[in-house]
Amino acid sequence: MALVTTVAVSFVLAAAFGYCADRLRLPPLVGYLVAGIMIGPFTPGIAADSAMAAQLAEIGVILLMFGVGLHFSASDLIAVRGVAIPGAIGQIVLATLLGMGLTTLWGWSLGAGLVFGLSISVASTVVLLKALEERNLVNSPNGRVAIGWLIVEDLAMVLALVLLPILAQVLGDGEAVVSHAANSHATPASGGMDVMLTIAMTVVKLAAFAALAIILGPRIVPWILTLVARTGSRELFTLTVLATAVGLAFGSAAIFGVSFALGAFFAGVIMSESHLSHRAAADSLPLQNAFSVLFFVSVGMLFNPHILIQQPLNVLAIVALITLGKSIIAIGVVLALRYPMSMALTVGASLGQIGEFSFIVAGLGISLGLLSQEGHDLILAGAILSITLNPLLFWAAGKLKAMLGKTAPTFVATHGASKLAALSRELEIVKARVEEKESQQQLKKQQLVSMFPLFSQVDEHALEELLLLFRPDSAEPGDKVIRVGERGDAMYFISAGTVEVRLEAGSVPLEAGAFFGEMALLSGGLRTADVIAVDFCQFLKLDRRDFNMFMARHPRLRTVVSDMARERKQMNVVRETNGGASE
Known part of the structure; x- marks a missing residue:
């Protein structure tokens, strides 16, 4: 011992x-x-x-x-x-x-x-x-x-x-x-x-x-x-x-x-x-x-x-x-x-x-x-x-x-006053660079919450983790981002551009700040709609494994996403009944 x-x-x-x-x-x-x-x-x-x-x-x-x-x-x-x-x-x-x-x-x-x-x-x-x-x-x-x-x-x-x-x-x-x-x-x-x-x-x-x-x-x-x-x-x-x-x-x-x-x-x-x-x-x-x-x-x-x-x-x-x-x-x-x-x-x-x-x-x-x-x-x-x-x-x-x-x-x-002034200016420049670097990281978090309000459910540490988990992706007009019948492999958050979610009864546009692709990940089933870019689009992509892992650690966020997905599904049923559609 x-x-x-x-x-x-x-x-x-x-x-x-x-x-x-x-x-x-x-x-x-x-x-x-x-x-x-x-x-x-x-x-x-x-x-x-x-x-x-x-x-x-x-x-x-x-x-x-x-x-x-x-x-x-x-x-x-x-x-x-x-x-x-x-x-x-x-x-x-x-x-x-x-x-x-x-x-x-x-x-x-x-x-x-x-x-x-x-x-x-x-x-x-x-x-x-x-x-x-x-x-x-x-x-x-x-x-x-x-x-x-x-x-x-x-x-x-x-x-x-x-x-x-x-x-x-x-x-x-x-x-x-x-x-x-x-x-x-x-x-x-x-x-x-x-x-x-x-x-x-x-x-x-x-x-x-x-x-x-x-x-x-x-x-x-x-x-x-x-x-x-x-x-x-x-x-x-x-x-x-x-x-x-x-x-x-x-x-x-x-x-x-x-x-x-x-x-x-x-x-x-x-x-x-x-x-x-x-x-x-x-x-x-x-x-x-x-x-x-x-x-x-x-x-x-x-x-x-x-x-x-x-x-x-x-x-x-x-x-x-x-x-x-x-x-x-x-x-x-x-x-x-x-x-x-x-x-x-x-x-x-x-x-x-x-x-x-x-x-x-x-x-x-x-x-x-x-x-x-x-x-x-x-x-x-x-x-x-x-x-x-x-x-x-x-x-x-x-x-x-x-x-x-x-x-x-x-x-x-007077002794050393000029050198102290020069040193102070240089230190202020260094301090400004450090603060700018820190503020950029903080700005990314704020922009993430501002563009996607559902992330207000998580803390600063989780936001930093999300920024690491996200993978950037892009699409040009006419590109099919998601195909109906495919296995769900990721959830997409639109940071720029517009996409259309197309079902048999019609289509619904989704703009920057919206997200799509979560239903197949939550249900474990296949994609139920095509999603096509109608503009030059930028996405933040969360892979299936990362999605499941992150949501498991943040049950409140998973509940919010699940509720929104359920509402969307109900709206799709209503739109299809009335001749419209929504993802």
């Missing part, structure tokens, strides 16, 4: 401590980490299965990376590229160098210093979004820049996860390479050539994977999603989304030798190109959240709280480097790029913490033998304390902005 016990205890304690953290106005993530510490091997009481938790955490990493890719917006990143790309790269480089410098003073190896520096250089997207949402800054230019900045950081860390195993051969086993070369009567240079060959092969594999993902992915994955969405099964759609995420992550690792994280990220990016990406995100979010919680709990289980007592000065140095050092670097970089002080302060406060990618990089460093358990504990301590202190950074940023507005009003008002 190790799996059940680990999951149950993790969820119960995470829920309890997460709620307590929220009441203390801290991110729930802090509570999840504390829950992990409580059931870890370093604290008394319940000790969960660490190995089992680590495997569950791997799934959490996959789903976290999938979520990052799914919400990755190339248009947003392009809009803020002028500050986000150079700013994030510069901040990562400087923060990594500061981290390496600090660990050099502690006597750590170069490999350990690199892993440590990379771990503290990247902030938590989860914590950032929570902080921005609480302050209504998500859609502001400053908030969009901060999010774009973190997207660049995430992409950089994805690359780091790919390259660290290669660099480990140099940073961790450099002496072994030289020793091996001497024993085999080869030169150290040949050992270096082996490392370069390994790097080259990895880059080739990565390029091949990226090419397949970029070229084939956007063609295949959206097609599969649409195909599954047309079944109308929500659980099958959710399963397909998760199968794509986990399957691509596993396949990329097994075939191309890249990390689970990179495969999952590309799966999210590919799926984000589909018009069903918002639904995929909504359906997969509960499972992402659940396994993300297990990920943070498992990270907490690895933390030894005794490090706070054994090395308090080291912990304080790390916290100062994360909260103050990174923030000052970010503020300086933003101002150097000639953007406003308000943006610099927002970005600086946003980056004064570390989170999920820090844990992933640190965990990889341990598995590669680059980072010690002591270093891992220090990174975890820095993460927990920096996340806890992050709201204070936003408070301090607000106070500093107000103070500078009084002491240096000209500088605050």
